Amino acid sequence: MWEKKPILLLLLATAAILVGTIITVVLPFAWVNTEADRIETVTPYTALQQEGRDIYIREGCNNCHTQTVRPLVAEVLRYGDYSKSGEFVYDRPFLWGSKRTGPDLARLGGKYPDAWHYKHMASPRAMVPKTNMPDYGWLSANQLDPTMIKRKMDVLGFPYTSDELYSLADKNEMDALVAYMQKLGSDIPWRNAAATTIVGNLKNPYADSDHSTLEEWEPLYEENCEACHGEHFEGDIGPELDGASMEDTELFEIIYNGVPDNGMPPFAGLGADKVWQVVTFVKYYNQGEDH
Amino acid sequence: MKSTEYNYDIVRSFVNWSVLWGLVAVLVGVIVSFQMVDPRLNFPPYLTFGRLRPIHTNAGIYGWGVGVIFATFIYMVQRLCRTPLWSPKLARFQLWFFNATIIASAVTLLMGYTTSKEYHEMEWPIDVMVVILWVVFALNIIMTIIKRREEHMYISLWYMMASLVGVAILYLVNAAAVPVSLFKSYSAFAGTNDANVHWWFGHNAVAMALTAPPLAMFYYFLPKSTGVPIYSHRLSIIAFWSLLFMYLWTGAHHLLWTPVPDWIQTLAMGFSVMLIAPSWGSVINGYLSMNGQWHQMRENYLVKYLILGITFYGLQTIQGPMQAIRTFSAFIHYTDWVPAHIHMGTMGWVSMICFASIYYLVPRIYGKKLFSIPLANLQFWLILVGQLTWSFSLWIAGVLQAGMWTAMNPDGSLTYTFMETMVEMYPYWWIRSIGGLIYFVGVVVFIYNLVMTVRHGEIASTEAAAEGRA
Numbered sequence: 001m002w003e004k005k006p007i008l009l010l011l012l013a014t015a016a017i018l019v020g021t022i023i024t025v026v027l028p029f030a031w032v033n034t035e036a037d038r039i040e041t042v043t044p045y046t047a048l049q050q051e052g053r054d055i056y057i058r059e060g061c062n063n064c065h066t067q068t069v070r071p072l073v074a075e076v077l078r079y080g081d082y083s084k085s086g087e088f089v090y091d092r093p094f095l096w097g098s099k100r101t102g103p104d105l106a107r108l109g110g111k112y113p114d115a116w117h118y119k120h121m122a123s124p125r126a127m128v129p130k131t132n133m134p135d136y137g138w139l140s141a142n143q144l145d146p147t148m149i150k151r152k153m154d155v156l157g158f159p160y161t162s163d164e165l166y167s168l169a170d171k172n173e174m175d176a177l178v179a180y181m182q183k184l185g186s187d188i189p190w191r192n193a194a195a196t197t198i199v200g201n202l203k204n205p206y207a208d209s210d211h212s213t214l215e216e217w218e219p220l221y222e223e224n225c226e227a228c229h230g231e232h233f234e235g236d237i238g239p240e241l242d243g244a245s246m247e248d249t250e251l252f253e254i255i256y257n258g259v260p261d262n263g264m265p266p267f268a269g270l271g272a273d274k275v276w277q278v279v280t281f282v283k284y285y286n287q288g289e290d291h
Numbered sequence: 292m293k294s295t296e297y298n299y300d301i302v303r304s305f306v307n308w309s310v311l312w313g314l315v316a317v318l319v320g321v322i323v324s325f326q327m328v329d330p331r332l333n334f335p336p337y338l339t340f341g342r343l344r345p346i347h348t349n350a351g352i353y354g355w356g357v358g359v360i361f362a363t364f365i366y367m368v369q370r371l372c373r374t375p376l377w378s379p380k381l382a383r384f385q386l387w388f389f390n391a392t393i394i395a396s397a398v399t400l401l402m403g404y405t406t407s408k409e410y411h412e413m414e415w416p417i418d419v420m421v422v423i424l425w426v427v428f429a430l431n432i433i434m435t436i437i438k439r440r441e442e443h444m445y446i447s448l449w450y451m452m453a454s455l456v457g458v459a460i461l462y463l464v465n466a467a468a469v470p471v472s473l474f475k476s477y478s479a480f481a482g483t484n485d486a487n488v489h490w491w492f493g494h495n496a497v498a499m500a501l502t503a504p505p506l507a508m509f510y511y512f513l514p515k516s517t518g519v520p521i522y523s524h525r526l527s528i529i530a531f532w533s534l535l536f537m538y539l540w541t542g543a544h545h546l547l548w549t550p551v552p553d554w555i556q557t558l559a560m561g562f563s564v565m566l567i568a569p570s571w572g573s574v575i576n577g578y579l580s581m582n583g584q585w586h587q588m589r590e591n592y593l594v595k596y597l598i599l600g601i602t603f604y605g606l607q608t609i610q611g612p613m614q615a616i617r618t619f620s621a622f623i624h625y626t627d628w629v630p631a632h633i634h635m636g637t638m639g640w641v642s643m644i645c646f647a648s649i650y651y652l653v654p655r656i657y658g659k660k661l662f663s664i665p666l667a668n669l670q671f672w673l674i675l676v677g678q679l680t681w682s683f684s685l686w687i688a689g690v691l692q693a694g695m696w697t698a699m700n701p702d703g704s705l706t707y708t709f710m711e712t713m714v715e716m717y718p719y720w721w722i723r724s725i726g727g728l729i730y731f732v733g734v735v736v737f738i739y740n741l742v743m744t745v746r747h748g749e750i751a752s753t754e755a756a757a758e759g760r761a
Contacts, residue, residue: 003444006436006452013453013535017460020539020562024555025464025491031552032483054475058403060341070548072621074697077705085550088482093407096486096549100625101327103709125330130714134326134333134340148472155471223710271704 032085039086042187044158045180047165051149052180055139055173056095064133066097067106067184077269080107081190092156102133109186113263115237116228117178127227139173191260196268198256204248205273206280214285217277224267225278233286238264243283251279297369299656301382302362306649306656308386309358310738312393313642316350317731323347324724328717337401345400345412351637352410352500353421354393359645360504361389361428364451366652367511368432371448372439377431385427392420404474408489410496411465415476418466425462429455446527450507453535457499465492483550491542498538501636502604505644506573509601512644512651513577516593522579530572537562537569544615547624556617563615570608577601592667596647599675603639607632622697627716628689631682638678638730646674646737653741659748662740670736677730681723688719 002009031037045053056062069075071082083106088094112120120127122137146168153160206213228238235241243251256275258266267275326332326340333339369376376382396413399405405412413421432455436448465488467479478485510527514520521527543551543559577598581587587594610632613619623629654661661667695715698706 003449004442006433006444006448009444009449010433010452010456013449014456014460016532016535017453017457017539019536020541021460021491024540024543024558025488028487028552028555029484032487033481037483037550057405057407059339060345060403060405060407062407063341063344066625068549070621072548072697074699074705077699077703078696078709083550085483088486088550091482092480092485093478094482094485094489095407096546098409098545098625099627099629102713104625128710130710132327132330132713134330134335136335138335152471152475152477155469155477223708269705270708271700271702273700273702274704 033089037085038089039084039188041189042087042089044090044156045183047146047149047153047158047160047168048144048171048176048179049183050152050156050158050180051144051168051173052176052178052183053095054152055177056180057093059136062095062097064097064099064101066100066104068096069104069106069185075104079104080185081188081194083185084188087185087187090156090158102131105181105184107185107190109182109184110191110260111265113237114178114182116263117181118174119227119237121174121177136174136177139177142173144168144171144173144176195257195266198253202249202252204252204276204280206276207248209280209284211285214281217281218285220270220274220278221281224270225282233282241282243285244287246283248279248283251283252276255279296375297366298376298379298382299366301376301379301386302366302652302656304386305358305362305365305389306652308390309355309362310649310741312350312354312358313645314734314738315397316347316355317727317734319343319347319350321724321727321731324720324727328720328724336403342401342403342405345405345409346397348410349396349400349412350393352496353396355645356501356504356641358389359648360454360500361385362652363508363511363645363648364428364432364504366656367447367507368435368451371441371445371511372435373441374435374439377434377438381427381431385424385431388420388424388427392417392424395420399474402474406468406476406478408465408478408492410493411462411489414474415466415468415470416473418462418468421462422459422466425455425459429459445511446521446524446531447507447511449531450503450510453531454499454503454507457495457503457535461492461495461499465489486546486549487543487551487555490545491539494542494545495538497636498534501641502534502538505600505604505641508644508648509573509577509597512593512648513580513597513601516591516597516647516651517581517584517587519580519584522576522582526572526576530569530576533572534566534569537566541566541615544620547615547617547620560615560617563612567608567612571605574601574605574608592664592671593647593651595668595671596643596650599671600640600643600647603635603643607636607640610635622693623689626689626692626696627685627719628693631685631689634678634685635682638674638681642674646670649741653744654748654751657745657748658751659744660751662743662748666736666740670733670740673733673736674730677726677728677733680726680729682726684719684722684726688716688723691715691719 002012068083069079069081076082121139123135124131124133146165149168150165228236229241230236233241252275254264255267255278257268258264323340323343365376365382396417399414399417400412404414406414432451436444468476469479470476480488510521540562541559543555544563547556581598588598614623614632650661650667692712692715695707695712700706
């Protein structure tokens with residue numbers, strides 16, 4: 001019968017479409033973003049961070065970077081604590097993405113110092129030689145527009161002060177983007193919870209390696225350390241490395257756990273074995289052939 | 292009734308423009324694929340991967356896909372209803388408004404005016420244009436159906452009408468936003484809600500724009516090309532209603548393991564697996580319609596396109612549900628496997644059907660014999676090889692990438708850094724680009740064949756052209 005009545009067919013089709021829609025799309029509004037999944041420490045974006053977020057959207061960063069860590073072992077190890085619904089209540093739009101051409105950024109905030117981001121954005125390949133990320137140094141040339149940002153904050157209903165807006169006039173788009181990067185995923189104190197505790201006595205299994213063995217570990221240094229500490233340990237974003245002045249175990253703890261307050265990320269993800277290799281390389285490489 | 296009363300002018304225009312946007316979509320796709328292998332090919336601020344990739348996807352969906360929908364629906368609705376188009380003037384307006392919308396989309400996306408929502412990146416003024424366009428189109432189709440002279444509505448008309456309401460509902464809800472200025476708005480939904488609404492849109496845009504319309508074309512152009520009817524009317528009824536009912540539950544399979552409530556994910560997973568049945572209902576109906584006609588695969592290039600197209604639909608609707616299962620999604624999601632899957636659907640299934648439909652239409656709407664069947668066959672092999680190269684390279688890459696992302700050492704640490712996994716992708720990304728290039732050449736051959744048909748094709752009455760299959 002419906003095959004002869006177009007209006008009936010249209011109504012039936014609409015009904016068929018609406019059943020699944022109401023149950024899986026309309027109904028969830030009763031649970032999601034309510035008090036039930038609110039997290040006390042999650043705050044709205046500041047004017048600078050929100051502008052950074054809009055630049056992230058404008059440049060289509062979400063085409064290559066996701067922003068949600070799944071509760072899977074390898075993923076939590078690689079990126080950090082898994083994402084919670086309450087962390088996204090101020091995100092309009094959501095930026096979870098669908099493809100990781102580059103790494104996930106949900107827990108990027110606080111991982112690196114600001115200086116790392118400025119250098120990396122200006123020339124990603126200077127830091128990570130084989131990356132395919134385009135350069136974004138040109139963002140530094142664009143000043144922010146406080147009037148427009150005020151309108152945005154008003155629409156979003158986020159709190160701001162006039163001093164805060166006033167200070168934006170001296171900032172550029174790169175400042176905003178970096179401020180946003182540092183906010184990502186850092187509203188909950190997951191880093192403390194995720195910090196590893198080293199148990200037992202530490203002993204460098206490679207302490208007696210000869211110089212040629214050390215050279216085999218150079219790529220590890222190049223990939224993980226060189227961008228901040230320089231090609232010859234001379235330092236750049238991070239301090240100059242004078243390995244000889246520290247105990248092996250001290251170096252191990254710094255590299256393994258990082259020094260978050262000083263911008264040194266933890267490298268526990270490399271595994272203890274590789275961290276010992278880096279320790280040995282940093283400490284003994286410059287001490288010459290005798291070791 | 293004489294075919295001369297049908298309005299073919301507007302069909303011609305839509306065919307021409309959609310083919311142009313299709314060429315743009317494939318060309319930009321090839322360009323962004325090379326940007327992935329060599330970042331020096333990014334030219335900021337406008338020509339970066341982040342800004343060009345949405346132009347590739349939206350030109351493909353809205354320029355090529357929807358353009359062909361406009362062309363074929365306006366043709367099919369007249370033939371199936373045995374009546375001329377309700378309002379040719381409205382259709383003419385629709386054509387120019389369509390092109391204005393596509394151009395406005397491309398320009399604003401290049402400028403960086405984007406909502407970031409995949410396949411719905413255009414900012415709110417363009418959303419308004421899309422809505423006007425769709426309402427005008429739907430009105431014309433529905434009014435033509437209402438004043439039809441054929442009482443019974445054929446299968447293709449059901450899918451067309453479902454597409455008309457489906458796209459309208461999806462697009463309107465997902466477009467909800469609060470404007471800040473002409474070029475900037477914020478989503479009406481936040482965080483997890485926004486994600487859930489968006490992927491309900493994202494997945495069902497595939498259903499309502501890239502599944503129902505190609506099925507409408509398939510159900511019409513297959514019997515027209517082979518000269519024998521669809522195998523089972525009853526099967527097509529079951530497949531239609533169950534497809535329409537089940538699709539809407541599945542959006543959250545794009546969000547497995549995210550903060551979206553578990554029960555929504557589980558429903559999405561279950562319904563995705565169930566969707567195999569209605570999808571394969573159409574596939575099997577297509578195959579069984581070929582009973583005793585399989586020799587036409589050799590003799591009739593249109594049948595070759597249509598049957599390969601429906602075969603890729605079958606493969607797509609097996610692979611999709613597989614990816615929608617939590618355990619497999621945990622492994623494969625976010626890797627290069629996913630674009631390989633999408634491109635089997637777009638380059639294989641949807642575009643194969645669109646190419647076939649246009650090959651069927653052009654001789655009839657221009658009253659000329661196709662310029663070259665050998666060229667049509669050449670194009671078939673180019674796009675088939677191009678697409679398989681594209682998809683297979685990234686399926687392999689995706690499995691490799693997933694394996695490396697999850698590999699762990701005996702001490703519980705990760706085996707590979709992210710960069711170590713990315714470096715492994717480069718050879719596969721190169722092969723993908725080559726696949727894309729082969730496909731691009733196929734599209735160029737297609738356009739050459741069409742242009743030569745229109746310019747130099749042997750003149751024939753539409754009836755004679757209709758006979759000119761072989």
